[in-house]
Amino acid sequence: MSRTGWRALFAALPDGLTAAAFMAVWISPFVFGEAGVRTAMLVMLLEFFLIHATGFFTAFVMAPGLARGRRVAAILGLSLFYLLMIGALASSFGEWWPLLAFGWLVAAKLAWVYARRPAGDEEDDRGAIAWAGSGVAYVLGAFATAVPPVPRLGMTETLQPGFGLGDDAGGLWMDEPQRVIAFGVLYFGLLCLGKLLAALFGGEKKPRPEP
Numbered sequence: 001m002s003r004t005g006w007r008a009l010f011a012a013l014p015d016g017l018t019a020a021a022f023m024a025v026w027i028s029p030f031v032f033g034e035a036g037v038r039t040a041m042l043v044m045l046l047e048f049f050l051i052h053a054t055g056f057f058t059a060f061v062m063a064p065g066l067a068r069g070r071r072v073a074a075i076l077g078l079s080l081f082y083l084l085m086i087g088a089l090a091s092s093f094g095e096w097w098p099l100l101a102f103g104w105l106v107a108a109k110l111a112w113v114y115a116r117r118p119a120g121d122e123e124d125d126r127g128a129i130a131w132a133g134s135g136v137a138y139v140l141g142a143f144a145t146a147v148p149p150v151p152r153l154g155m156t157e158t159l160q161p162g163f164g165l166g167d168d169a170g171g172l173w174m175d176e177p178q179r180v181i182a183f184g185v186l187y188f189g190l191l192c193l194g195k196l197l198a199a200l201f202g203g204e205k206k207p208r209p210e211p
Contacts, residue, residue: 012195015188018043022184027154029163037155037163038093041173041180045089046098047187051135053082053102133194141187145179152178 025036032039056078082102090098155163155178165174173180 012192012199015192015195019185019188019192022181022188025155026178026181026185029155029159034162035164037177037181038165039095040184041165041177042089042093042095042098044180044184044187046086046101048138049082049086049089050102051131051138053078054131055135134191137187137190137194141183141190144186145183146172150176150179150182155181 021032022040024031025040029037057075079102083099086098086102090096160177163177165177
């Protein structure tokens with residue numbers, strides 16, 4: 001297996017573990033504590049913002065002809081916008097870790113600005129493909145778990161009041177929380193599968209010939 005394949009295989013591990021964690025919550029909703037279902041729901045909401053933000057951040061990082069200082073300023077300015085939305089989301093759930101996760105994403109993109117190699121590097125292509133794939137997987141997962149019946153497994157109606165979702169909250173995910181958990185299993189499972197396929201069938205690209 002090529003070095004690219006090994007990197008893809010290693011990258012698939014977190015998604016596989018996350019999908020397994022969602023599956024564990026689906027089977028036994030309190031396996032990670034009383035806040036397990038609520039935390040899983042927050043993960044899927046945060047993932048939407050991260051996918052959306054990553055698209056813009058990547059565009060700024062790869063922008064041809066844009067000075068490094070302007071790229072950094074653009075990323076920081078956009079970060080403030082997302083920070084307000086994620087802060088409101090985190091506050092509604094009474095959690096602070098989404099802000100830490102978003103800060104990590106911003107730090108990674110700023111590091112990319114300073115460490116990035118010249119335009120045209122094939123890593124840029126892989127990054128763009130991975131971002132597009134995550135967006136497609138998110139949309140597919142959302143539709144696939146919103147319309148057809150989704151079994152409750154261990155998330156019975158008797159246990160549902162203990163999930164900590166709030167008595168006054170409404171909506172599909174609040175009324176049938178097994179849907180968002182199934183969404184997480186499908187979404188992170190698709191990401192893991194895609195990276196495993198890349199590990200099996202992806203190879204090192206030959207260098208492009210000099211003009």
